[in-house]
Amino acid sequence: MLRAGVRHIDGILLTHEHNDHVIGLDDIRPFNFSTGRPMTVYALPRVAEQVRKRFEYVFGHPIPGLPRIELITIDKDTPLVIGSVRVQPIEVMHGWLPILGFRFGEITYLTDMKSVSDLEKEKIKGTQILITSALHHKDHPTHMNLEEALAFVSEIKPRQTWFIHSSHRMGLAREVGPKLPPGVSLGFDGLEIEI
Ligand SMILES: [Zn+2]
Ligand SMILES: [Zn+2]
Secondary structure (H helix, E strand, C coil), X not given: CCCCCCCCCCCEECCCCCHHHHHHHHHHHXXXXXXXXXEEEEECHHHHHXXXXXXXXXXXXXXXXXXXXXXXXXXXXCXXXXXXXXXXXXXXXXXXXXXXXXXXXXXXXXXXXXXXXXXXXXXXXXXXXXXXXXXXXXXXXXXXXXXXXXXXXXXXCCCEEEEECCCHHHCCHHHHHHHCCCCEEECCCCCCCCC
């Protein structure tokens, strides 16, 4: 956040409850301090419950200095508007766990996905910029590997795809990147996408 120069956040969308996707919530305090308001965090009911448990010290204790979070529960079928951006939630399967991805106009963000139903895929069609996860080269029960992610890309046919959430087993970006098809790139720290 500091390096990217982010000064303002309208809201935080949670995809699921795994620690690599929620544990940074404690670091929203500077935004609370600068706005004087709680940060709005959107999540599935199950995920919101997990946030309440894992950040128990945040809720119900109006102690100065603690992060302030306002949890709003969402579902896969109800679009929401955050600031001036319309957000369409999309349910994808993280192995056996249903989690959320999000579409913002021409951009779709799907992390930790293994599969997606045909019905939910309808929400993704027409995406121009796809951000999705490609874990590494071998099979994994809860994440798409590179081959599966590339097959998904050829089905959706976005103009540009950024692969995220890759493990160190993916290999070096300078070696893997050039082997990817045109319009498919590895994401990197500091990547900015404008909408
Ligand atoms: Zn996960
Ligand atoms: Zn993850």
